[in-house]
Amino acid sequence: MKIERFDLIIVGAGPSGLSAAIEAAKHGMRVVVFDENAKPGGQLFKQIHKFFGSKEHKAKIRGFHIGEQLLAEADSVGVKVELNATVVGLYQDREVVVRMGDEVHHFKGDAIIIATGAAENMVLFDGWNLPGVMGAGAAQTLMNLYGVKPGEKILMLGSGNVGLVVSFQLLQAGCDVVALVDAAPKIGGYGVHAAKVARTGVPFYLSHTIKKAEGTDHVTGVTIAEVDSHFQFIPGTDKHFDVDTICVAVGLSPMSQLLKMAGCKMEDNPKRGGQVPIIGEYGETSIPGIYAAGDVSGIEEASSAMIEGRMSGVVAAEYLGFMTAEEKAEKLDQLNQSLDALRQGMFAPKNRGKKITETEEGIPVSESLLHKGFVADDEIERYPGVTHRAGVHPVIECTQNIPCNPCQDACKKHCIRIGSEITSLPAVEPDSTCIDCGMCVASCPGQAIFLINEDDGAGNAEITLPYEFLPLPKVGDKGVALGRSGSPVCEAEVARVRSSKAFDGTNLLTIRVPAKYAMTARFFKTNAQQKEAAE
Amino acid sequence: MNELSNRSRDIGEFVPQPDDDMIVCRCEEVTKGEIRRAVHDGLWTIAEIRRYLRCGMGLCQGQTCAKLVKGIVARELHVSPALLEPATSRSPMRPVEMHVFADETEDTDL
């Protein structure tokens, strides 16, 4: 048996592992990254939505494009990524045992970064073992990596960001999402993610959970029922849906087993998602030279995982003498600022479990958004992005403080102001000139910006909305405008369709509706689509 | 002494529940009722229950059920799940056939 030595061994080639490898390799370390999958990038290549954050966090870039950028950067600094390489053990003195093909290999790392990510949680219900019940991540893998529909008619359990984002992606893949269900009384994820699903007509059932998945050989239906505040079913509230697939998105747990095996001190920390290593500010575990980065050290977003990865790479580089303490301090200072910016707002880790009643601006939060998935028509006017004037102007239905500001940069005419705090709600500048370029609509990762001409002079309003579905409606198509709730509000006709490389896959659909629906019509379906949905 | 080491504590009788035959460990097909019964048989740690019932010892090594088992045991013991020590983590972390595990190659240079 032979042991090959590396300066740094990283387990997991996802966003944090690759980021760590890049920092370490840049400073001259001999690094190898092991990943059990056939392709690197972790979950990034399944993320087809535009990311939140600001420019430095690669906001408004789609996850899989961020993955491509990360791989190119890793390649350019000479990071070696070993794929189909499963780390099966982490032993004393940082010895790593890896299965590659039909052989077992031994390696020694002077530093080790564990970036193994997370696994999906599950809940128990009658029939949860039936084929057709799967993790939301599994559905995402099938449709976004392999181009296969997870099912035709699908029920989603879980209203956190994963449940919301995957529901939207299922719609994009051409699946029918019959309901979005959560046992909690409030939607867990970003309001904008919920709103873009709700306005397509997907009903939300909060304070509901699955009673039974039906079928003998595979799922053929599902029964949900309402639960009380102790999560007990309320008799007489059963609702049945014919479905072939049930997706479960009830949170993630860190995959920290390797760290536990190595003897790192662990703790059960519900705020970080379960069993996590006890770590220092930059991922230092209780064992010198072993670090944890990304979801394995606490569930967050891919954007923060990338920064944590860079931090652990920097710390490992200094630990092994590839960087001076001064260089390290300077690097970490920059990275800290970037990470801090992401960890602000209503959904910040520090606010988990807290009941937030008003925004940073002192505006009451939308109760309808929290309980039904959409901002009510009588709530929307109170937000600073919603203003009125003659001619085309942006209407920004962004109502929660989340770290995100691409809209501010997207508008070359400076119509949109967020300011230095990237969690502030975007406001429309009163004296600015909107040129109807559509860049703000396409830039918003939450698809919450509309361009509206409230009155075209002929008694109609024109509403430009982001549209990421196929088939793309054509000018002159007639159909119905749906409200924020997904219910039809009036007849509508497609006035304009814009697609551009600069919009990065987001099409801009302009619909014409009677002027009185200018502030309520927010989605479009052709008559044929609406008829199909009604059946 | 804490709530877990205090064996004089009365956790009550085993009371059958309607969902006792629900599978919790998908690999080894261990039911909720079996896990609850094991607690009342006196097995109060995850490691003991794992050896007793094999839940978490199948192909997937508890990837899916570890958290579920912990929750069921904690509820039966009337303690917070955070108090329960998870089962030991050991190699191999993923299923590896014995012939592969035994194949220690000489030539490792990457």
Next chain:
Amino acid sequence: MAGRIAQHPILGVQSENKKIVTFRYDGKEMKGYEGEPIAAALKANGVMVHRYTMKQHKPRGIFCAIGRCTDCVMVVDGEPNVRTCMTPLVEGMDVRTQYGVSDKPFSEQ
């Protein structure tokens, strides 16, 4: 092919430049793309059940799709317990439903 996303609004035509291969599922000829996981090819062909469990003989299918849960294992080219969500499809592969750890139905075991 049925079950495939012909054209995706963001990802375009995902099957572009992929080679079609033929494999057998329980003796039946099926088509899939070379190199995609066996599980993806089966899903696209409408197969839901990958195996029946040892004790209770209950059906199981794709559950995690990333090689963790091992619920999608089948007998592939004579070898049982192969994770179909992680194993690339190749021309001529023989994929069979797994009963316990065998490719023979329980009544024949």
